Amino acid sequence: MAEYSRDSPVVVIGLGRFGTSLAVELVRRGTEVLAIDNRPKVVQNLSGTLTHVVTADSTDIEALRQLGVPDFYQAVVAIGGDLEASILTASLLVELEIENIWAKAVSRQHARILEQIGVGHVVQPEHDMGERVAHLVTGRMLDYIEVDDNFALVKTLPPKELVGVPLGECKLRTKHGVTVVGVKSQGQEFTYATASTVLMYGDVIIVSGTIEKVERFAELT
Known part of the structure; x- marks a missing residue:
């Protein structure tokens, strides 16, 4: 071997x-x-x-x-x-x-x-791609990646409640059970999100969490 x-x-x-x-x-x-x-x-x-x-x-x-x-x-x-x-x-x-x-x-x-x-x-390439496209077609997601049986990463836009407020004050895990792990501002590249990150309209965010919770969160946009 x-x-x-x-x-x-x-x-x-x-x-x-x-x-x-x-x-x-x-x-x-x-x-x-x-x-x-x-x-x-x-x-x-x-x-x-x-x-x-x-x-x-x-x-x-x-x-x-x-x-x-x-x-x-x-x-x-x-x-x-x-x-x-x-x-x-x-x-x-x-x-x-x-x-x-x-x-x-x-x-x-x-x-x-x-x-x-x-x-x-x-x-299962065909199954996985079909599942991914189904999420994109029926939801408000820009991209969707399932990384485990019940855990996913979603690229989406920030809902109104996150705009203009530092992420550390939004209590995302308490309210929605998800975490914003990355953010891309207009004209910029993706970067890590921190507690002090303030999102604006037009930003794109990457959110992690269980499939049910990230799907529900994406519907807030």
Whole structure:
């Protein structure tokens, strides 16, 4: 098993839209990537974009060993359409003792199985994006990020009760159960919010709290 460092290379298995975007972005950030897909045409099309891209069957543990996958600390299973291949590939990575495994799930059932076999990080890109857009469409939020099962960050505008008053005097946690963690004034960059921060109309704020409370707070704007 490889040792971790911030520059540790990453194996990306499955080069659909999600896997390809991930691999390309990792390379752009300077991370070494071994990209694997079982479709020769896909691999050929990406050979000019990704330095290390190979055709292989990720459900074959010997093929993974020959590619040196056990030497990697991090791996991403980006297979979405073939659930059997996704689950089997993930189980082989667990068997190979890859320390940090990420896997894409296309349903809650798929996600549950991946978690049960030992995948540490399961993501549902379509579900997560749909949930985020739903919040933006139906609420008064400028952006919404769920960071845990019941905790979120929301970008929104300050309600009238916060304008012109230092945040320390607003008793936000007592009244609304949320915290303003960042503020962006017109023409300025985001900065940390403090007890002495005074918000003005036109400012943009980042608020943290439980999902229910940040949703309710955003409706005050």
